[in-house]
Amino acid sequence: MKALVCNEYGPIENLKVEDVPSPSAGPGQVVVSIQAAALNFPDALMVQGLYQVKPALPFSPGAEFSGVVKAIGEGVDHVKVGDRVMALVPHGALAEECAVDARAVIPLPEDMDFATGAALLLTYCTSLHALKDIAKLAAGETLLVLGASGGVGIAAIEIGKLMGARVIAAASSAEKLALCREHGADETIDYVSEDLRGRLDALTDKRGVDVVYDPVGGTHSEAALRATAWGGRLLVVGFAAGDIPRIPLNLALLKERAILGVYWGDWARRNPKDQQAHLLQLLAWFRKQQIAPPVTEQIPLAGAAAALQRMAGRQLRGKIVVLPGA
Numbered sequence: 578m579k580a581l582v583c584n585e586y587g588p589i590e591n592l593k594v595e596d597v598p599s600p601s602a603g604p605g606q607v608v609v610s611i612q613a614a615a616l617n618f619p620d621a622l623m624v625q626g627l628y629q630v631k632p633a634l635p636f637s638p639g640a641e642f643s644g645v646v647k648a649i650g651e652g653v654d655h656v657k658v659g660d661r662v663m664a665l666v667p668h669g670a671l672a673e674e675c676a677v678d679a680r681a682v683i684p685l686p687e688d689m690d691f692a693t694g695a696a697l698l699l700t701y702c703t704s705l706h707a708l709k710d711i712a713k714l715a716a717g718e719t720l721l722v723l724g725a726s727g728g729v730g731i732a733a734i735e736i737g738k739l740m741g742a743r744v745i746a747a748a749s750s751a752e753k754l755a756l757c758r759e760h761g762a763d764e765t766i767d768y769v770s771e772d773l774r775g776r777l778d779a780l781t782d783k784r785g786v787d788v789v790y791d792p793v794g795g796t797h798s799e800a801a802l803r804a805t806a807w808g809g810r811l812l813v814v815g816f817a818a819g820d821i822p823r824i825p826l827n828l829a830l831l832k833e834r835a836i837l838g839v840y841w842g843d844w845a846r847r848n849p850k851d852q853q854a855h856l857l858q859l860l861a862w863f864r865k866q867q868i869a870p871p872v873t874e875q876i877p878l879a880g881a882a883a884a885l886q887r888m889a890g891r892q893l894r895g896k897i898v899v900l901p902g903a
């Protein structure tokens with residue numbers, strides 16, 4: 578089978594599509610013929626050796642996919658060959674096939690296409706956990722989403738609206754902000770050409786925002802925290818900008834603000850029942866067409882390395898889906 582392979586940690590351009598042996602289904606596993614796999618920022622970090630998880634080399638990046646079960650291993654009785662499924666894996670999704678623990682596969686709803694199924698899990702689960710369990714976002718509150726046109730950003734906009742918040746989306750270009758509006762943002766700020774703090778003061782009559790969803794880091798985190806209201810919460814989701822900000826703690830004291838970490842993957846492993854409830858909530862929202870994963874491009878496996886480079890270079894909007902069979 579064909580797979581995108583990382584043979585050594587380093588520049589994304591070193592990734593190659595190679596012929597590798599097809600996986601077989603070990604006990605408790607299924608092999609899935611991958612129809613679609615979505616890119617996420619951690620994939621770009623992982624192949625460069627910059628992510629907290631460093632798989633043994635060689636490996637294929639890619640954390641989420643959808644497809645059709647091709648083989649089942651010993652002891653698997655709740656999934657059968659031919660089932661349409663979606664799954665999250667530590668890595669290995671950017672390939673034609675993947676062997677995965679059968680307990681990790683989720684039936685793909687009949688009305689969900691493969692591209693949507695591939696693009697749903699990681700980002701929407703992260704943003705639902707962040708806004709509901711960590712920020713405890715309440716109806717009527719104001720939510721600021723940074724890096725709002727990216728994968729977790731669009732999910733945060735849609736879920737924030739469903740939770741009854743007023744959502745302000747911040748991103749770096751007019752095209753990116755247009756996508757945020759299409760997905761429900763009430764207000765938008767171009768934080769490259771506009772002053773973030775000043776615009777937030779204007780949009781909230783100087784009251785400030787209640788919750789900041791921050792997958793970006795860099796210089797915007799402190800400006801956003803300074804623009805929060807009494808009791809404001811800053812969600813530390815990621816550092817796509819590369820810099821981990823050092824925030825003066827007096828900002829927390831002054832308005833009883835909270836700086837709250839979000840690590841969805843670890844939380845989901847520790848709280849499988851709550852994660853299952855979140856998954857059911859997301860599928861219910863999808864059925865009612867209240868969430869719509871923002872698949873902006875569908876590309877062949879041969880284009881995946883270049884797309885990861887564009888992601889690391891801030892040149893993408895929404896979710897890029899790779900179709901290994903294309």
Ligand SMILES: NC(=O)c1ccc[n+]([C@@H]2O[C@H](COP(=O)([O-])OP(=O)(O)OC[C@H]3O[C@@H](n4cnc5c(N)ncnc54)[C@H](OP(=O)(O)O)[C@@H]3O)[C@@H](O)[C@H]2O)c1
Nearest residue numbers: 618724727728729748749792814815816817818839840841
């Ligand atoms: N904590 C968790 O559980 C968890 C789970 C999933 C993902 N994450 C993290 O969340 C972050 C976003 O992931 P994602 O998959 O949504 O990524 P994405 O789709 O690439 O979105 C990231 C956004 O960050 C902004 N950005 C600002 N400076 C950037 C730079 N120098 N390079 C690249 N992007 C830059 C970009 O928007 P603008 O150009 O508009 O600024 C971009 O849209 C990553 O750091 C990821 O590791 C965390």
